[in-house]
Amino acid sequence: MGRTLAEKVWDDHVVRRAEGEPDLLYIDLHLLHEVTSPQAFDGLRLNGRQVRRTDLTIATEDHNTPTLDIDKPIADPVSRTQLETLRKNCAEFGVRLHPLGDVEQGVVHVVGPQLGLTQPGTTVVCGDSHTSTHGAFGALAFGIGTSQVEHVLATQTLPLARPKTMAITVGGELPADVTAKDLILAIIAKIGTGGGQGYVIEYRGPAIEKLSMEARMTVCNMSIEAGARAGMIAPDRTTFDYLQGRDHAPTGADWDAAVEYWQTLRTDDDAVFDHEVYIDGASLAPFVTWGTNPAQGAPLSASVPDPASFDDPSDRQAAEKALEYMGLHAGQPLREVKVDTVFVGSCTNGRIEDLRAAASIVEGRQVADGVRMLVVPGSVRVALQAVAEGLDKVFTASGAEWRHAGCSMCLGMNPDQLAPGERSASTSNRNFEGRQGKGGRTHLVSPQVAAATAVLGHLASPADLTDSDARTAVEA
Amino acid sequence: MEAFTTHTGRAVPLRRSNVDTDQIIPAHWLKKVTRNGFEDGLFEAWRKDEKFVLNLPERAGATVLVAGFDFGTGSSREHAVWALQNYGFKAVISSRFADIFRGNSLKNGLLTVVLPQETVERLWKLTEADPTAEVTVDLVAREVRAEGITAAFELDDNARWRLLEGLDDISLTLANEADITTYERSRPAHKPSTVQV
The missing domain is CATH 3.30.499.10 (Aconitase, domain 3)
Structure with a gap:
C-alpha cells in the first residue's frame, strides 16, 4: 500500500x-x-x-x-x-x-x-x-x-x-x-x-x-x-x-x-x-473570530452567534463565557464591532507578502481616529525588504506605527500589550483570554481585514472601503 | 523524573473546556529561567475572582484536577505542567488533552488521565456535592476510583513503565547511541546545516 x-x-x-x-x-x-x-x-x-x-x-x-x-x-x-x-x-x-x-x-x-x-x-x-x-x-x-x-x-x-x-x-x-x-x-x-x-x-x-x-x-x-x-x-x-x-x-x-x-x-x-476532510475553496469568504478560542470564528458578513444555537452543552457554555469576556452580544453584526488596536505581524502573518497586502490597503488612507495600528515585521530581513519597497513610509503616512521585528503583541511578553478591555483586530494566531495583555480582547483576522479595520475603526474587509476613505486621507 | 505509581487526593472540578496553556500560566510568567516558582501564576487571571473554584477554602490542598475536554491547548510551554505541579497537582483528568501538553506532562510525572466525558461528569458531580470526596488515580491498575466510580483508563505500556520507574528519557535514548551514530553516517549530503556560510 x-x-x-x-x-x-x-x-x-x-x-x-x-x-x-x-x-x-x-x-x-x-x-x-x-x-x-x-x-x-x-x-x-x-x-x-x-x-x-x-x-x-x-x-x-x-x-x-x-x-x-x-x-x-x-x-x-x-x-x-x-x-x-x-x-x-x-x-x-x-x-x-x-x-x-x-x-x-x-x-x-x-x-x-x-x-x-x-x-x-x-x-x-x-x-x-x-x-x-x-x-x-x-x-x-x-x-x-x-x-x-x-x-x-x-x-x-x-x-x-x-x-x-x-x-x-x-x-x-x-x-x-x-x-x-x-x-x-x-x-x-x-x-x-x-x-x-x-x-x-x-x-x-x-x-x-x-x-x-x-x-x-x-x-x-x-x-x-x-x-x-x-x-x-x-x-x-x-x-x-x-x-x-x-x-x-x-x-x-x-x-x-x-x-x-x-x-x-x-x-x-x-x-x-x-x-479526510473536504473544503470547497470557492465557498469561503473573509473570516474573523468572535470568541476566545480560534475555532470560535465566522464569516465577517455574519453576526455574533447565539450561544443557545450550539447543541453541545460544553460548546454553549464556552460561547457564553466567550461573549461575556469579549463584551459582545448574540446577533451583533461582526462588521459593527469597533476596535482600539490593529496588530499586523507574527509568525502567522509577519512576512513581506503580508506587509505588502496591508500597505496596499492603507496607502492613501488614514488609520481611524482613536485606533492604534502596529506593524511589526517578522524579521529584520523582512523589515529591510519592506523599507526598500517604501512600505514603512506608507504605514507611517497612514498613521500606523512601524516597529522593530519580533513576536510583539502576538503574546505580549514584551511591552506591546493590550490594556484591560481593549479590543484588537490581530493577524496573529491566538484569541485566548488575556493573550495580548490582561483583559485584552482579540479578533483574529487576515492582514487585508486588519488594514481595512484600521481605516474604518470597525471589523471590515477591503471591499468595505470606498473612494471617499481615500479622499479624506488626501484632504487630511 | 518523579515516579508515579498511585495517588489519592481530593479533587478540583474545573467545568471548562478548551483550557489553553495561556490560562494555565500567562506569558509574563515565562520569563523565569527555572522550573519552579510558578504556583502563584497558575490560572492567574481566573484566581482574581474569589468565587473561582481554586479559591474556595474547601479545595485547599486538593491534588487532582478534573477538567473539561481539550485541556492544555495552544502554546507548547512546559511551564504549564510545572505550574500545576508547583501548585500541588499530581494528576489531571479530562476527556481529551492537547498533544504537546500531554507529552510534557508525562515527561514530568504529572499523570494526565483520559476518561470518557460521562465519567468526567460523574466525577464533577461527586466532588462538587462532597468536596472531601477522594479520588484515587492508580497507574499500576490503570484505574481511577472514587465513591461509586471505578473507571479504567488507557496509557501505553511504554509510557506507563517510564512513569512507574521515574525514568530519564535521555538516558534511555543514549543507551542506543550507536543507532544514532549509524543513522548519522547515512544522512544525505544535501541536508541543511546551520554552520554559517
Whole structure:
C-alpha cells in the first residue's frame, strides 16, 4: 500500500524501531529561542552533557524583544535576564545565535525559512507550538516542550509515537478576497480546536497548490490551533523556486540530488489517510473570530452567534463565557464591532507578502481616529525588504506605527500589550483570554481585514472601503 | 523524573473546556529561567475572582484536577505542567488533552488521565456535592476510583513503565547511541546545516 507524505518523511527519520517502544526519530533542524530553552540548557549542565549537533541547531531572540528603542538596554530586568541567559548558553555550548540587533534576528519561524534552513523532507522541531509553520515546505515540523528541547540538544533525536494522518483537501478556487488566513480560520472553525488532535494534517488540493510559499506557511502555522501538532504541504515547483539561492539551500550536485528526493515527497495515489476532510475553496469568504478560542470564528458578513444555537452543552457554555469576556452580544453584526488596536505581524502573518497586502490597503488612507495600528515585521530581513519597497513610509503616512521585528503583541511578553478591555483586530494566531495583555480582547483576522479595520475603526474587509476613505486621507 | 505509581487526593472540578496553556500560566510568567516558582501564576487571571473554584477554602490542598475536554491547548510551554505541579497537582483528568501538553506532562510525572466525558461528569458531580470526596488515580491498575466510580483508563505500556520507574528519557535514548551514530553516517549530503556560510 502507498504511503502519505507524512509517513514517508517519518520513515526516512527512524533511527530505531522496536516492538512496544515509540520510534526514535532523527531531528534535522532544531530551532531555539529564549523562552523555552533555559531550563533545557540547565539540564545539560546538571548531567554533564553537550549539544550533540551544534551544526543542526540555531537560536534567535524573538518572544521578549522590544520593538522600540532596541539600541537601549531592555527595560524589563526579567526579560533582559532571559535574553542574557540565552546568549550565555549559546556561547557556552557553541550554538549559532542571532541576537537582537543582528540582521538575521526575527521570529524563529520566519528566520528558518528565509535562511533556507527549512527544507522539504526534513524534521524540524522548536520549543514553540507554531513550529508547524515549517510544514509548508513538506517538512515534518512540530512544537515540543522544554524536556524534549533538552532531549534533542543531547541526542538529536526524539522518541515519538507515530501520529495518525489527516487529509484536508481544499477544492475549487479561492475567491479573490479570500486569503490563506481566512482559509485556515475557516478550517479550524469546521474541525474544532481538538479536531486535529493526534494527527498530522496534509493540506492538499487545487486551492492549496496555487498558494505562494508564504501563504502556505500561514496555513500550516495554525495547524496547532486545530489541535494538530504538524501540518504539511507537498513540495512542488513553488517550494523549489522559493528555496533556490537561499543561504542554506543546497547548491550544485547537492541541489540536484535534493530536488530529486524532494520530488518523491508526495502522497501516493493509493495511500490511505486515517481521516479526510473536504473544503470547497470557492465557498469561503473573509473570516474573523468572535470568541476566545480560534475555532470560535465566522464569516465577517455574519453576526455574533447565539450561544443557545450550539447543541453541545460544553460548546454553549464556552460561547457564553466567550461573549461575556469579549463584551459582545448574540446577533451583533461582526462588521459593527469597533476596535482600539490593529496588530499586523507574527509568525502567522509577519512576512513581506503580508506587509505588502496591508500597505496596499492603507496607502492613501488614514488609520481611524482613536485606533492604534502596529506593524511589526517578522524579521529584520523582512523589515529591510519592506523599507526598500517604501512600505514603512506608507504605514507611517497612514498613521500606523512601524516597529522593530519580533513576536510583539502576538503574546505580549514584551511591552506591546493590550490594556484591560481593549479590543484588537490581530493577524496573529491566538484569541485566548488575556493573550495580548490582561483583559485584552482579540479578533483574529487576515492582514487585508486588519488594514481595512484600521481605516474604518470597525471589523471590515477591503471591499468595505470606498473612494471617499481615500479622499479624506488626501484632504487630511 | 518523579515516579508515579498511585495517588489519592481530593479533587478540583474545573467545568471548562478548551483550557489553553495561556490560562494555565500567562506569558509574563515565562520569563523565569527555572522550573519552579510558578504556583502563584497558575490560572492567574481566573484566581482574581474569589468565587473561582481554586479559591474556595474547601479545595485547599486538593491534588487532582478534573477538567473539561481539550485541556492544555495552544502554546507548547512546559511551564504549564510545572505550574500545576508547583501548585500541588499530581494528576489531571479530562476527556481529551492537547498533544504537546500531554507529552510534557508525562515527561514530568504529572499523570494526565483520559476518561470518557460521562465519567468526567460523574466525577464533577461527586466532588462538587462532597468536596472531601477522594479520588484515587492508580497507574499500576490503570484505574481511577472514587465513591461509586471505578473507571479504567488507557496509557501505553511504554509510557506507563517510564512513569512507574521515574525514568530519564535521555538516558534511555543514549543507551542506543550507536543507532544514532549509524543513522548519522547515512544522512544525505544535501541536508541543511546551520554552520554559517
